[in-house]
Amino acid sequence: MKETQVCIVGAGPAGLSAAMNLNKLGVDCVLVDKYEFPRDKVCGECFDGHVFHVLRRLDAGYVEEMDEQGIILKSWDYWFGDEKNRKLRTAFDKNATPRILTKRTEFDTFLMNKVKQMPHVTVMENVDITSIEQVLDGVILSTKDGKTKIKAQMTIGATGATSKFFNAVTQQPKREGDTYAFVRAYFTNVGKIPNNEVVFHIFYSPMIVLYICPLPDRTVSVEVGIKQTEIKKHNINLREKLFELLQTYEPVKDKFRNAELIGKTKGAAIQLSYKKAKLSGERFLLAGAAGQSVHPVTGYGAGHAMAAGEIAAQNAAQAIDNQDFSAKSLKQYDKAVYKKLGNEILLSQIITYIFDHPKTCLPILFSVGGSITNILTHEDFSQEFLNPVFYFRQLMGISR
Template sequence: MHQTDICILGAGPAGATAALHLANKGISSLLLDKAAFPRDKVCGDALSGKVVNELRRIAPELPALLGQQQEALPSWGIHFISPGGHRLSVPFKYNYKPAQDTPAGYISKRIHFDNFLVEQVRQRPEINFRENVDVAKYERTPEGGFILSDKQGQPLVQAKLLLVANGAQSGFTRHVAGLEQEPEHYCAGLRAYYKGVESMDGDGFIELHFFRDFLPGYFWIFPLPNGQANVGVGMLSSAVSSKKVNLKKEMLRMIASHPELQRRFAKAELVDDIRGFGLPLGSRKRVISGDNYMLLGDAGALIDPFTGEGISNAMISGRWAAAQAEKCLAEQNFSAQFMQGYDKAVYNRLWKELKLSRQMQKLLNYPWLFDKVASKASRNQALAETISCMFNDLDLRERLRQPSFYAKLLFN
């Protein structure tokens, strides 16, 4: 049985980021994943400017290194298409110049991006990375910490501190940390890869379509390298249940029947299975640590409730988990009370953003208002620029929660 101070479960963006930050501090860790890399992960595949910033925090050269990958397509923003068909375009970077500026974001299949991070992991002697290790049981030790075992009950690892980054379906999250899936704070999604979708944005803008007959869900099209696109749908699990929605049927219906999609998908070809996944949303605060453990990324339910973005928040949680782990080792204190420093750091960084996104998610209950905002912004450059700035500036974005903002829009 391997003994270690720090064991990280899951080598996705959260776990790999934590391991790399620990390595930068000269701290060794054991990183386990049940798969062998490269491996696929069902996701929207969009990497926002926050992801680029987190890469830079790991190592200044990483954003440029990602940009050199053939599998990464530069992306400059988001198109929101309202229920009435009005387009609201929000650049990741105001006044961007694609020919001169470093891309604000990218779109890359998770099989490639996660492997990109894992390749950085493999280069670090401080990280003991082991693949094809499926941890099934977690047992507390009398002196504190955990013994991890496989499905047969064979002990694999004894660790003082666990960084749990093994995704939305984490058994540890449910059975040890006691975080349940809540339909009001959980999104069901489907993803498919197509080739030959027409009229993709030349600057790699991702598209979020809010069709009136699919609210409160959304349909997305994200361009990918080599003429492919990530196409999918997402809807709150509570709505899927109450409306008895078959997401796959609805996705194919929209492609076949909505005039704009019908035109763009006329010559498109499905190149992979339509696959489902779950998104635990960060739309309410949770306790994401306890005695001898921290929950990272999807395992800690940190996904943006409006856009569905989870990769950047996972990497942010990985960075703060590494900082907390360093303190734990220095103090030899792994108590739940001491671990609260991690919760505070994560929510100090993310909660304002998550709370605002929750409010914007509720805007979908008022499609006429969404239409009004998008319609005016599509005709008014100054308003479009204001809203673009709001998405990139949290203090400005607060205005989106204020009734006075919409009153001015409606009556001016």
């Protein structure tokens, strides 16, 4: 049985960040993932600025190294459009922290290679942890066949909210919320996308999102997403819908007229919720999608996950120093995460609600588009968006 201070389950951005930060703090940990790297991951591939900040706190050279290797692309442009030809465009100040556009496969592999060189981290790939047992002096994590067991003083769960490990550690059958299905395809030979802009196109009846994101190797990632319950209700084949939209939807069809598909389309599911999630308990912390750090529209996914991983590492190190792994003590982690990311998580929840009620809410969003654009390019746009005074100004026609 392998023994360590902290076992991190899941080697996405949250788990990798937690491992790197624990190493920085001198805490021994085991990082487990059920796949072998490099592994593909269906993801929006447009990351918010938290990624920059977390990486630079770890090592100022990481971002520059990824830039030099052509792993990342920077973007300051973002816009939404709908089938009724309405648009909401944002252009961030070029001095502001950019969005990072990258293939998750390459981004995660870069970080994993760094982690494998760290003295306080042991990496275990192709290991699918499905159960966790509380014992007097720690937790024992096991694979389904029982051949791999890891004993740790505590664990950080970074496997997502739909995994078997999430169910085991939280003792919940599933997190409350709606599941959304996505299909992703990579294309080459796509028409020019100005300023590396990331684009969302919205369709009604049923509500479908078409997402287009340029990538560093001159390929383009395209995704379509829909609430899972709508797929059966409307008998939708998402793969077919993706190609149909690229071939027939006026704003994009010219760009994709000569596009060539790279590889196969791939699918994924994510869970979105309006409710504040519990992030900790006796001897465990949750980070990443397991800790509600995911949203396909705001881009608050990998950045939130890495920030939560950093906070999880700090709280785990403190718990080890104090030898206090009680649910009451680890509740400080929830407070720290919501203090740092709470406004942005709430913004994601509001946008989830808007997209769940598109016919009512989206026309309002587009009608105040100019003001929303000003907010989105504001340094602390999430606080402004959540400020009731903003909505009062819109109703009264008062400018900022």
